[in-house]
Amino acid sequence: MAGTVRERRRQETTDAILRSARAHLERAGVEGVTLRAVARDLDIAVSALYRYVDSRDDLLTELLVEAFTEHADAVDAAVDAVAADDLPGAITAGLRAYRAWSLAHPAQFGLAFGAPVPGYRAPAERTIAVAVRPGSRIMGLYATAYDRGLVDEGVLTARASTLDDGTAAGFDALAARQSYPLPAPAIALAVDAFVRVHGFTVMEVFGQLRPLVMPADAYYEQLLGEVVATLGLRAL
Amino acid sequence: MAGTVRERRRQETTDAILRSARAHLERAGVEGVTLRAVARDLDIAVSALYRYVDSRDDLLTELLVEAFTEHADAVDAAVDAVAADDLPGAITAGLRAYRAWSLAHPAQFGLAFGAPVPGYRAPAERTIAVAVRPGSRIMGLYATAYDRGLVDEGVLTARASTLDDGTAAGFDALAARQSYPLPAPAIALAVDAFVRVHGFTVMEVFGQLRPLVMPADAYYEQLLGEVVATLGLRAL
DNA sequence: CGGCGCGCGAGAACACTGTTCACACAAGAG
DNA sequence: CTCTTGTGTGAACAGTGTTCTCGCGCGCCG
Numbered sequence: 187m188a189g190t191v192r193e194r195r196r197q198e199t200t201d202a203i204l205r206s207a208r209a210h211l212e213r214a215g216v217e218g219v220t221l222r223a224v225a226r227d228l229d230i231a232v233s234a235l236y237r238y239v240d241s242r243d244d245l246l247t248e249l250l251v252e253a254f255t256e257h258a259d260a261v262d263a264a265v266d267a268v269a270a271d272d273l274p275g276a277i278t279a280g281l282r283a284y285r286a287w288s289l290a291h292p293a294q295f296g297l298a299f300g301a302p303v304p305g306y307r308a309p310a311e312r313t314i315a316v317a318v319r320p321g322s323r324i325m326g327l328y329a330t331a332y333d334r335g336l337v338d339e340g341v342l343t344a345r346a347s348t349l350d351d352g353t354a355a356g357f358d359a360l361a362a363r364q365s366y367p368l369p370a371p372a373i374a375l376a377v378d379a380f381v382r383v384h385g386f387t388v389m390e391v392f393g394q395l396r397p398l399v400m401p402a403d404a405y406y407e408q409l410l411g412e413v414v415a416t417l418g419l420r421a422l
Numbered sequence: 423m424a425g426t427v428r429e430r431r432r433q434e435t436t437d438a439i440l441r442s443a444r445a446h447l448e449r450a451g452v453e454g455v456t457l458r459a460v461a462r463d464l465d466i467a468v469s470a471l472y473r474y475v476d477s478r479d480d481l482l483t484e485l486l487v488e489a490f491t492e493h494a495d496a497v498d499a500a501v502d503a504v505a506a507d508d509l510p511g512a513i514t515a516g517l518r519a520y521r522a523w524s525l526a527h528p529a530q531f532g533l534a535f536g537a538p539v540p541g542y543r544a545p546a547e548r549t550i551a552v553a554v555r556p557g558s559r560i561m562g563l564y565a566t567a568y569d570r571g572l573v574d575e576g577v578l579t580a581r582a583s584t585l586d587d588g589t590a591a592g593f594d595a596l597a598a599r600q601s602y603p604l605p606a607p608a609i610a611l612a613v614d615a616f617v618r619v620h621g622f623t624v625m626e627v628f629g630q631l632r633p634l635v636m637p638a639d640a641y642y643e644q645l646l647g648e649v650v651a652t653l654g655l656r657a658l
Numbered sequence: 659c660g661g662c663g664c665g666c667g668a669g670a671a672c673a674c675t676g677t678t679c680a681c682a683c684a685a686g687a688g
Numbered sequence: 689c690t691c692t693t694g695t696g697t698g699a700a701c702a703g704t705g706t707t708c709t710c711g712c713g714c715g716c717c718g
Contacts, residue, residue: 299628
């Protein structure tokens, strides 16, 4: 129990606030997370909440980074559960977890990836780093796969032929900035894959897929297979 | 000028309400569309609005179907502007307009395709029909292309090999219901294409693409080319 | 161990929001 | 000309976020 008694009690209250806010988010969406509702849960005056939270927007930001973090943690856990040498398997598992977490936590997913919550702009410095984690993880796996020569050269040259110079330069800059040993066409392939995965997930969670694709599980599994193949990877 | 003076005035007021609500939506997002703000715009008492609108949710629904309609109209206009015999060109133009409208109207797009607005459930009977229009239009173009034998048989058989039975059955049922002369693998290809287009658009409008792809225009054009090729179509 | 600062909580107040109500007025229908 | 009906008003209620002022008393410091 590090810290003084006061600090520990403060931490407990902060946790309780976040727990309550999260519960209301899951049950009633963003509009349901209300300072007064949280205060009622904790049997506390509304104004007392301001000792722990700057504003309602601040509370939403907390929920937002929590959502991003849990999402990324889920992806990481799935990746880590796969044998380290099975890179296609790890990528598949990570992308599978990407959708699974989103389906299991639609409210958090909506907060994180839905339309920017009106009225409040999420502070970029707090969100971007964590929002980018799943993508970075997958990109890292793909990079080591490329390093080990597991990426088919044919798909890379094919992708290179349809890549315009401006985008390629942007990708090269990105690779340099993040120190990925990936050529621009490989990054393009990874971005393509991510767009498909995220697009499918968004459409499913937001209910725009229901009229079209009914047993979405099987469809997504097939999508994952195709995506991995498009990346130029062969399953073990 | 059909109808009595009263009916005309009523229509004018209704239009003014929608115009004001739409302006607030574009300027401040969903939270910005407020009955009191609209009333202030029209120099009217708040309670008077209830003569024209059942509730705030009802007003939001109106904006929602308006957004869907304009989006679909934009796609239709782009398709209609292409020579009737150039089906790949028409599909490309339609999908290009799909993104262009979304970028030009981020607030409406967010309302229509973002996280379900918390607290209120859009009445399905009013939204589904119009929400589905762009997809139906593209699917229709693809169907006539298939009818004319313009769809490469190779991609169809390839797609069929990775399609599970359940999904295929669902697609067949969809084709029968909508009376599309498309086999299940073709519908799968169309859905794949739509997921890529919508996914890219969502990520771009919601700002999740900015860290990755900088000159998004060129990238999207390339994506369109690849999507059309994946559909088994050859440009004129 | 004792004084006391200050972290913490309470409650009232203000400015907003959506929604409903009783009421008044005028315009069109018969 | 009457009188139903559409339209607009203002007050009221319940709920929201936020900001004050006010105290209490815990727990750190001497």
